[in-house]
Amino acid sequence: MKKEIIAICIVALVACKNKKAQEESLSKENDTTVVEEMANEMADVEAVVLSLEEASRLAKTPFSCIEKEYPNKLGQVLNSEDDLKTPKELHPVFYGCYDWHSSVHGYWSLVSLLKQFPNMENAQAIKEKLIEKFTKENIQKEVAYFDMENNGNFERTYGWAWYLKLVTEIHHWDDAAAKTLEANLQPLTDRIVENYHQFLPKLNYPIRVGEHENTAFGLTFAYDYALALENEKLKNLISTRAKNYYLADDNCPIGWEPNGFDFLSPCLAEIGLMHRILEEHTFLLWMKDFMPQILETDFTLEAKEVTDRTDAKLVHIDGLNFSRAATLFELANKYKKLEHLRKLGDQHVAYSFKNLKNDSYEGGHWLTTFAIYALNERAKHILKE
Secondary structure (H helix, E strand, O other), X not given: OHHHHHHHHHHHHHHHHHHHHHHHHXXXXXXXXXXXXXXXXXXXXXXOOOOHHHHHHHHXXXXXXXXXXXXXXXXXXXXXXXXXXOHHHHOXXXXXXXXXXXXXXXXXXXXXXXXXXXXXXXXXXXXXXXXXXXXXXXXXXXXXXXXXXXXXXXXXXXXXXXXXXXHXXXXXXXXXXXXXXXXXXXXXXXXXXXXXXXXXXXXXXXOOOOOOOOHHHHHHHHHHHHXXXXXXXXXXXXXXXXXXXXXXXXXXXXXXXXXXXXXXXXXXXXXXXXXHHOOXXXXXXXHHHHOHHHHOOOOOOOOOOOOOOOOOOOOHHHHXXXXXXXXXXXXXXXXXXXXXXXXXXXXXXXXXHHHHOOOOHHHHHHHHHHHHHHXXXXXXXXXXX
């Protein structure tokens, strides 16, 4: 009887394996078909270029959401029932656009567009809103939130990075209001910079995920800030820690990307930081170990598909396409031997840019920022010409 049972189990196991193999084969065929269809569609895309009309359209999303208090994801630690307050009470400046960091980079989007297109639609209203919100009193309340017990790691490091990018943008803004805005923001700027100084020496191991916690992305905009404001102490700290974290890395498995909810590429985020930190010769030598295939002119990287644009997590993939494109454009602009990456960046932007029209709030409240980020990097090539 025992032998018969074993025999039946073996037959069932073999049948199960055969069925699974057939299903996997069919799945691979279907996946290949989807990839091929997307590749054919994206082969000869027309590059998206930011225009006055597009800038006016893109500005509408952050302008409408910076004061949209709900829905809201606070992400706070409650020390007592006294902390149960509305988003606007807790964050008199950065309470809109669903969460703190999205509010921050919503403001960055508006400043960036104003700088490039001072005559765009609602330009004066946007400038007046910046002046209204970025007051000394409001910023002091934002600082007070970080000073509360258990809030020192609030928005670490993604929100910190976007905040410093906002400050950098204002610092380079040739407008009469910019110096006042920058001065009003200074207490919070100092607090965020101090957060980096407190945190980075304690972080022994980088976080390599494709979402908010990614260390490389969290250091990139902070490094740009340090360069722009000539903050040598912060610049040297980031440079030292980046080399400690990443200099020995090799064979980054970009073929494993993305994870289901990624809006950042762990491989490209690391490259985006290291090309800032390292001299050109050293960087290109590092790339030969880290991701050699990107140096080849026939390197390919397909834009990734979003299956449900109303799902707040699944729509992250559009963000991945934009953030990938931004780094691809940076590399193409900086290194002549990497100019082939510009086309890949155009393909990524083209796939996701069309999704910004009539987008749901789950994606719309933040994806506009990532589109502007990518298009700004591409525009630097046009300016060079």
